[in-house]
Amino acid sequence: MNNNHNNSDNSEPIEKIAVKNLYKIFGPEPQQALDLLKKGKNKEEIYEQTGHTVGVQDASMSINQGEIFVVMGLSGSGKSTLVRMFNRLIEPTSGEVIVDGENVMAMNHNQLVNFRRSKTSMVFQSFALMPHLNIIDNVSFGLELSGMSKDKRQERALVALEQVGLESWGNAHPRELSGGMQQRVGLARGLAVDPAIMLMDEAFSALDPLIRTEMQDELLKLQDQHQRTIIFISHDLDEALRIGDRIAIMEGGRVVQVGTPEEILQNPADDYVRAFFRGVDPTGVISAGDIVRDTQPTVIWHTSQGGLRATLEKLNDLDREYAYILDSQRRFCGVVSIDSLRDTLERKTSGAKIEDAFLPEATAVLETDSLQDILPLVASHSWPIPVVNEEKKYRGVVSKNRFLRTLHRAENGDHQQKSTEPGEN
Numbered sequence: 001m002n003n004n005h006n007n008s009d010n011s012e013p014i015e016k017i018a019v020k021n022l023y024k025i026f027g028p029e030p031q032q033a034l035d036l037l038k039k040g041k042n043k044e045e046i047y048e049q050t051g052h053t054v055g056v057q058d059a060s061m062s063i064n065q066g067e068i069f070v071v072m073g074l075s076g077s078g079k080s081t082l083v084r085m086f087n088r089l090i091e092p093t094s095g096e097v098i099v100d101g102e103n104v105m106a107m108n109h110n111q112l113v114n115f116r117r118s119k120t121s122m123v124f125q126s127f128a129l130m131p132h133l134n135i136i137d138n139v140s141f142g143l144e145l146s147g148m149s150k151d152k153r154q155e156r157a158l159v160a161l162e163q164v165g166l167e168s169w170g171n172a173h174p175r176e177l178s179g180g181m182q183q184r185v186g187l188a189r190g191l192a193v194d195p196a197i198m199l200m201d202e203a204f205s206a207l208d209p210l211i212r213t214e215m216q217d218e219l220l221k222l223q224d225q226h227q228r229t230i231i232f233i234s235h236d237l238d239e240a241l242r243i244g245d246r247i248a249i250m251e252g253g254r255v256v257q258v259g260t261p262e263e264i265l266q267n268p269a270d271d272y273v274r275a276f277f278r279g280v281d282p283t284g285v286i287s288a289g290d291i292v293r294d295t296q297p298t299v300i301w302h303t304s305q306g307g308l309r310a311t312l313e314k315l316n317d318l319d320r321e322y323a324y325i326l327d328s329q330r331r332f333c334g335v336v337s338i339d340s341l342r343d344t345l346e347r348k349t350s351g352a353k354i355e356d357a358f359l360p361e362a363t364a365v366l367e368t369d370s371l372q373d374i375l376p377l378v379a380s381h382s383w384p385i386p387v388v389n390e391e392k393k394y395r396g397v398v399s400k401n402r403f404l405r406t407l408h409r410a411e412n413g414d415h416q417q418k419s420t421e422p423g424e425n
């Protein structure tokens with residue numbers, strides 16, 4: 001799964017697109033239908049009474065700078081309508097779209113055209129490459145509309161082709177390229193604009209599974225270099241989990257849930273969302289950090305309390321078998337047990353250090369490691385496995401009980417965590 005690219009320093013994400021109470025009603029008199037909708041009539045009733053179709057209903061969300069935001073839902077749930085309202089390719093019936101603080105709804109025609117050309121690009125599932133143009137001209141075609149010189153256009157197109165690994169195909173014609181390569185050209189066309197925002201509508205859906213995975217990797221690689229804001233429509237859960245920093249799930253024109261894959265999996269808003277996630281192996285999605293505990297185990301600070309005998313006494317007092325040793329920065333150093341402490345004290349009467357009692361196989365896992373990753377460790381060790389963040393700072397432990405309980409719940413389709421469970425270790 002993809003980790004949030006722009007947010008590794010835990011700073012507040014910058015909002016790129018803010019959508020507030022957005023509605024789209026298709027038909028000649030949308031206002032009348034909108035009033036009915038706001039009075040509580042549902043999509044079906046409105047269609048029966050007025051012949052209008054509710055495309056999107058009261059959608060609100062924030063999309064952060066540099067994230068891949070996946071919009072998922074069944075066919076007809078409103079994904080394309082929602083995303084096309086971001087650049088007003090579909091005119092909203094009501095609501096707000098703010099991009100970089102600018103109100104897109106207030107833009108006049110020229111401002112809107114300029115906004116679309118300079119800030120956004122769209123990549124579709126089926127886009128037509130022009131058969132009589134070579135690849136480089138196909139890629140640079142969109143730039144012509146913005147009045148760029150031919151040299152500059154060709155240069156930009158070549159850079160975009162390089163990004164998708166097709167730099168040596170510039171002079172070829174579309175018929176010489178495989179389907180997967182043609183889709184890459186489509187992506188390059190979207191990249192040539194060097195957009196801050198890419199809207200991708202089922203962009204990889206027509207590809208066979210292997211090439212599809214390859215394109216997803218390509219996109220993630222590009223994202224590591226450029227951190228664009230990508231809104232990616234998909235009906236495929238595996239794809240959403242693989243590339244999405246966050247996912248919005250739509251049903252019948254409504255956005256029913258927005259969250260990271262972990263959040264949605266652990267706390268699905270309703271049965272529709274749960275049904276989407278059924279069949280996913282939850283152990284690949286729930287991470288150690290999601291089920292970490294820091295209340296139960298005995299934590300000893302290396303420098304201030306680190307004596308062997310003092311640690312042993314503390315464990316005896318607390319009736320615990322293991323202690324987790326941290327340095328003064330709260331970085332994990334090792335695990336000791338009552339037995340390892342006793343053995344060390346017996347073997348080395350003087351000058352013994354706490355390190356001498358470390359259990360040799362006691363390693364920590366990262367909070368971002370999935371349950372699948374940590375399963376072998378949890379299964380083969382009798383002590384709760386320590387969990388650290390990327391700076392090696394101790395976050396807590398995952399006990400075997402907690403691990404098994406999470407697994408059991410997940411297998412029964414209930415991924416919800418109970419935040420306090422007494423008596424766990």
Ligand SMILES: Nc1ncnc2c1ncn2[C@@H]1O[C@H](COP(=O)(O)OP(=O)(O)OP(=O)(O)O)[C@@H](O)[C@H]1O
Nearest residue numbers: 026053054055073074075076077078079080081082
């Ligand atoms: N131009 C239109 N005129 C009338 N109704 C429309 C129009 N475009 C979309 N709709 C309706 O709006 C609803 C949402 O459609 P939309 O295409 O946004 O869904 P979607 O989730 O993108 O579907 P798909 O995955 O099949 O592309 C559907 O009920 C659809 O029939």
